[in-house]
Amino acid sequence: MPAYLDMAATTPVSGRVCDVVLTYMRDEFGNAGSRTHDWGNRAKKAVAAARAELATTLAAKPDELIFTSGATESDNIALLGLAAEGERTGRRHILSSATEHKAVLEPLEHLATRGFDVELLRPDATGRFAAQQVLERVRPDTLLVSLMHVNNETGVLQPVVELADALTKTATFLHVDAAQSYGKVAPDDLRAPIDMISISGHKIGAPKGIGALLVRRRGWAKVPLQPLLYGGGQERGLRPGTTPVALIMGLLEAARERHEELAQWTTATTRFRSHLLEVLSPLGMHLNGDPDHSAPHILNISFPHVDSEALIVALRDLAAIATGSACTSTSYTPSHVLSAMGLDKARIDGAIRLSWWGEPTTDLEGLRQAVAELQLAA
Incomplete structure (x- = not known):
């Protein structure tokens, strides 16, 4: 899965x-x-x-x-x-x-x-x-x-x-x-x-x-x-x-469960975020959002010359991800959040949202390779 x-x-x-x-x-x-x-x-x-x-x-x-x-x-x-x-x-x-x-x-x-x-x-x-x-x-x-x-x-x-x-x-x-x-x-x-x-x-x-x-x-x-x-x-x-x-x-x-596990969850979630950024940063990734004032479980990123919809299709056997809010996922209009931040169209069109719980088992190398292949194809 x-x-x-x-x-x-x-x-x-x-x-x-x-x-x-x-x-x-x-x-x-x-x-x-x-x-x-x-x-x-x-x-x-x-x-x-x-x-x-x-x-x-x-x-x-x-x-x-x-x-x-x-x-x-x-x-x-x-x-x-x-x-x-x-x-x-x-x-x-x-x-x-x-x-x-x-x-x-x-x-x-x-x-x-x-x-x-x-x-x-x-x-x-x-x-x-x-x-x-x-x-x-x-x-x-x-x-x-x-x-x-x-x-x-x-x-x-x-x-x-x-x-x-x-x-x-x-x-x-x-x-x-x-x-x-x-x-x-x-x-x-x-x-x-x-x-x-x-x-x-x-x-x-x-x-x-x-x-x-x-x-x-x-x-x-x-x-x-x-x-x-x-x-x-x-x-x-x-x-x-x-x-x-x-x-x-x-x-x-x-x-209750969240309160009991919060410290452990925060450590694991933050660690996965660091691993994710370490793997993807060499691909010219753009982080959309303030890195110094962000929750550890949500990451919005764009890659040069990579369309978000194409990336989601390429990753469908590796990871379930989204372009943004589930409430607007059926719409192909640009993200109103990223647009309000003044980001350029290419960066908005290439944006994906990754969000996780703790430290999931994920093929990060496969994710990196999929992004790299799309960049080469572009």
């Missing part, structure tokens, strides 16, 4: 997590909303314990964490849920970046049609923003700053701690999409006073279809979010629907 080097798209569910999920699907299958029998009460207690433990990983209180179907839904609640507050107060300026995931960019496009002034910052060629670059664009009418922690295409880390520390002194809220960082990178960053944090289970070994949104209080004040859906009042009235107990317990177990 080819090595799977597309972990930024999704991760496998471990046997340990599978066992927990199956237990809550088959044996402890009660509805957490049923309060007239033991099955329902046990489910309710399990969800409450999971909420409390997961909130602790973000230095938050249990009632500040709501469960969602994943980071996309969390992003939508965080952004669209603030619209009524912006309209009520006249604070219609929203600051974000052109390198965000589509789960942020598309809700922002919708808000723009409702009269919001959406400003998308563009980074330099490294893909990173300095905190001051963002803060100097904040205005008295800025409702929200939304900036992802780790970019899903380049792995670049953004200065969310500095932004949180500065914005908490203002009326502007901060939202951080942490789909690619939660449980993997810089966990202390997410304990900063960030108002809203989106996380996704299937990026850390949990099943698809579960995630969370942290909505942190400022003192006693709540972020004034409004629900996007109605019908039941579950999840603090922000996200109705039957509580997916089995998925929540899978998310909890995956988060």
Whole structure:
């Protein structure tokens, strides 16, 4: 089997997590909303314990964490849920970046049609923003700053701690999409006073279809979010629907596993990154992203005279890789992330994303040879 080097798209569910999920699907299958029998009460207690433990990983209180179907839904609640507050107060300026995931960019496009002034910052060629670059664009009418922690295409880390520390002194809220960082990178960053944090289970070994949104209080004040859906009042009235107990317990177990293995995972992941760069650098590789501020598990690279689609075909028996986000993989349009970084067309057309988990068994010499052969053919 080819090595799977597309972990930024999704991760496998471990046997340990599978066992927990199956237990809550088959044996402890009660509805957490049923309060007239033991099955329902046990489910309710399990969800409450999971909420409390997961909130602790973000230095938050249990009632500040709501469960969602994943980071996309969390992003939508965080952004669209603030619209009524912006309209009520006249604070219609929203600051974000052109390198965000589509789960942020598309809700922002919708808000723009409702009269919001959406400003998308563009980074330099490294893909990173300095905190001051963002803060100097904040205005008295800025409702929200939304900036992802780790970019899903380049792995670049953004200065969310500095932004949180500065914005908490203002009326502007901060939202951080942490789909690619939660449980993997810089966990202390997410304990900063960030108002809203989106996380996704299937990026850390949990099943698809579960995630969370942290909505942190400022003192006693709540972020004034409004629900996007109605019908039941579950999840603090922000996200109705039957509580997916089995998925929540899978998310909890995956988060535990990530915490227990984080040091070992970081060492192995960083070591594989070094080996990969050592093998590929002699081929004239271009690294797309800031090498000094990047997560260890994502690498975006281009090779001179090599088209990314041709390289993916050439490597299909060796490794499963991607050109970028799985959400846009069916589109042949250039990466909006690399375009926003100002890279030239040839470099964008030749870009591939490699993402891994620990230290996979991979034929790096075969990968090097495939690239070299394509360069010769060109």
